[in-house]
Amino acid sequence: MLVDAGVGLVIVGHSERRHGLGETDAVVLEKVHRAGEAGLQVTLCVGETGDERDAGRAEEVVERQVDAVVDLGRVPLHVAYEPVWAIGTGRTATHEDARSMHAHIRATAAEALIIQYGGSVKPDNSAALLAQDGVDGLLVGGASLDAASFAAVVPL
Template identity: 55%
Template sequence: MSPPMQPLIVGNWKMNGLVAALGELWGMSQARPETEIWIAPPFTLIDRAVSLAAGRIAIGGQDCHHSTSGAHTGCISAAMLADSGAKFVITGHSERRTDNHETDAQVRAKTIAARAAGLTVIVCVGETEAQRDAGAHESTVTEQLDASLPDDLTDIIIAYEPVWAIGTGRTPTPEDVAAMHAHIRANLVARFGEAGQGARILYGGSVKPENAALLLGQPNVGGALVGGASLIATSLLAIAAAASA
């Protein structure tokens, strides 16, 4: 089990949120739960979100390019995120891996670029339903960790997201979550030693106020990467409260 630390709840808004959504962010920023709350809004809202959160909530990006600049239409560099006030970025999210065909090597390159820009990086790993049903869930996650992570864990957070539980309403059992987080912890310790023992591992996959306490109470779960439930302040704060209970 990793050393005790304050739970971290990260809200990934995905492709959701116009300016009016900042009212929800304001509500989140006014609470004082016994947790850290970070929010990754769409790129269009980062600058305004940083001003609104006023340091009470860390604001980050949902992805970045591995290059610092160049002819990459529609892409955002880690340096641009940092320049806008972002403090972290998510790399390797399953939707990026699937929809944009991102490889582990690309995730690793993005992660290295993000750290070079001064950002903390949340690196996502997780298996599909077919991989789990075939008994390949642990080997799949091991391969992703081995190829997606840089050579040290400085400013790295791991997020385990079973792909089959994202946005589906399906949720792994607490035993499933505990087993995979233990597997990830063992992998990190074997590769990085003490740094692996202290690394945060978040759980992401249909986290809701109703199941947060059970899921986040498992060993080696240091918080949550929350999707749809992070769009509403009362919902996210309920998850944050459950995590610190």
């Protein structure tokens, strides 16, 4: 149905589904499989909650989420690192946290992976986030709902 409608890329594992609807790694894996079979490109969303970060478990959680699907191999996979505590909150990961988590994801998966950052991306922080080593792109939520904000992020 999505392919018939012209869709080429889907987001799987967004935090609203993992945490709001209880979507497990197994469900995420199944969705990635099905999307691949349908010829859809997948952006896999991963990210730790605030409690997980405070407990020093951010890397372990994200690694588990990446590991759950990455050895599929045949599905063109992009990853979006979206710390749950940064989504829609106005709090953005520090540059160092974004850089180091992207490096960790890349080490967990493969060098060739495209890794985007998401979580309160705005015109005033997008350039600096994109300038971090290993941040290949941005996944923009709220700022994309405002034409002026989105236009200020896009030309980068």
